[in-house]
Amino acid sequence: MVIVISGPTGTGKSALALSLCEKIGGEIINCDAFQVYEGLKIATAYPSEESFKRIKHHLYGFVPLDESYSIGLYQKDCRKKIEEVLSRGKVPVLVGGSGLYIRAALYDYDLNVDTSSIDLSGFDSYSNEELHRYLASLDKNESEKIHPNNRRRVLRAIAICLASKENKTDFNSHQSHAPIYETKFFWLSKPREELYPLVEKRVDEMFDSGLLEETIPLIQKYGRECNAFQAIGVKELFPYIDGEIGLEQAKKEIKTHTRQYIKRQETFLRHQFDMIEVKDVEEIYSVLRNE
Secondary structure, eight states: OEEEEEOSTTSOHHHHHHHHHHHHTEEEEEOOTTTTBTTOTTTTTOOOHHHHHHSOEESSSOBOTTSOOOHHHHHHHHHHHHHHHHHTTOEEEEEOSOHHHHHHHHBOOOOOOOOTTOOOGGGTTOOHHHHHHHHHHHOHHHHHHSOTTOHHHHHHHHHHHHHHTSOHHHHHHTSOOSBSSOEEEEEEOOOHHHHHHHHHHHHHHHHHTTHHHHHHHHHHHHOSOOGGGGSTTTTTHHHHHTTSSOHHHHHHHHHHHHHHHHHHHHHHHHHHSOEEEESSHHHHHHHHHTO
16 A cells, blocks of 8 residues: 655644654655755755654655756656565655645656657747746646746646647546555645744744755856756745845745645645545554554
8 A cells, every 4th residue: 555645835744754654664755846856955844864764765855956857757766666665565655745746656647748849949038927828828727737937847738738739637637547556645734824824934944944055055056947946945045146135025935935835735636636634643543544
């Protein structure tokens, strides 16, 4: 069996997964799109060093910042790790809030639509907003799932539309709707009036823990085009670095974008998976025990 623990940012998924793994003999596999990159421990809220010592973790911080990493590569890497964990008689516990990564890992999706013949050079002069509007004209549903600043994903969605001669939403509808593994999906959430203050406090703690000291040298070394730097908590620092806004405004932008991301996560995750809502590890353990 494979277990998924998902939910919005800041709900305590990692701590819950850690406790569960200690109870059932599990190993944690990352399902966060940005925690795969090395060097962004504070910005992407890596599990603590103590957590890595207590339970084996996989697919954290293994992709160099200047390398491109696709959802197709993640599908292969995650499935390989799932098989490795199962072969040791352990339980793979997938943890994260990136719904597309969860779907890629567990559903028999064809992520290899051939877009090689699609010439996207004509979009080079488009701003991010113009590009996003063009995607919306092709596939409104898909455009609502992708932030306008995530240029790489917007271009990928456009390429799929043009290559498959249908929008990405319709293309995805042809894919499998059943997990390829026996899977239990658990949803950890909190009321927004409780979650938002926790998330805002976490942003302040990120700065206190050295967010600027971690990220600015990396931005100076690798430039601003790395996909990893689209992570919330990094991209908002660019105008601060350029002197366009102050530190408090940068913090405010991160908090705002995090709240917006939570809303998108809740919408996507709740509609894509058959989730069992839980509050703590005992509720998960009770469900598993009664299977």
